[in-house]
Amino acid sequence: MPTRPLAGLALALLCASCVTYDYDRFRRNMELEPATFAELVPGESDLTDALAALGAPVRVWEPRPGALALVWSWSDRKTEGFSIAVPTSDAVDASFSWRDTSDEDEGLLLVFDEDWRLETLRRGLVGEVLQGVRRARLVE
DSSP: OTHHHHHHHHHHHHHTSEEEEEEEEEEESOOOOHHHHTTOOTTTOBHHHHHHHHOSOSEEEOSSTTOEEEEEEEEEEEEEEEEEEEEOSSSOEEEEEEEEEEOOOEEEEEEEOTTOBEEEEEEEEHHHHTTTSOOOOOOO
C-alpha cells in the first residue's frame, strides 16, 4: 500500500509545521431590512417619512440645487483562512496560505426633489446605487 507511507510523511510534516486558522468578522451599522423602507414610495413619500422610518443617514448631499440625496450603508465583512509553514532548514520555511474575504458594503440611496418628495430609491452595493447620481463636489 503506497498510501500508508505518504500518510505517514504527511503526518510527520504536519507535526513539524505550524498550522493556523483564523476567522474575522467586522460589522459597521445595522443592515436596513426591506420591511423598514417598504412603505417609502417614490412620488408619494417625503423626507419626513424617510427619516421617521430609517433614522439618520450616513451621507447627505445636494445632487442639484434644492434636491437632496441621502445614503444609508452597512457592512458585514467576514474573512477566514488558513496557513501552513514547514521548516525546511534553520532559517527557511516553506509556507502556503489561503484567505477568503467578502467585503462589499451595501447601501440604500434615496433622492428627493426640490419639494423633498422621494423620487429615487435604490438598494444594493454602494458603488452601484450611486452610479448616475451627481456627487457633492468642492466649489470655490
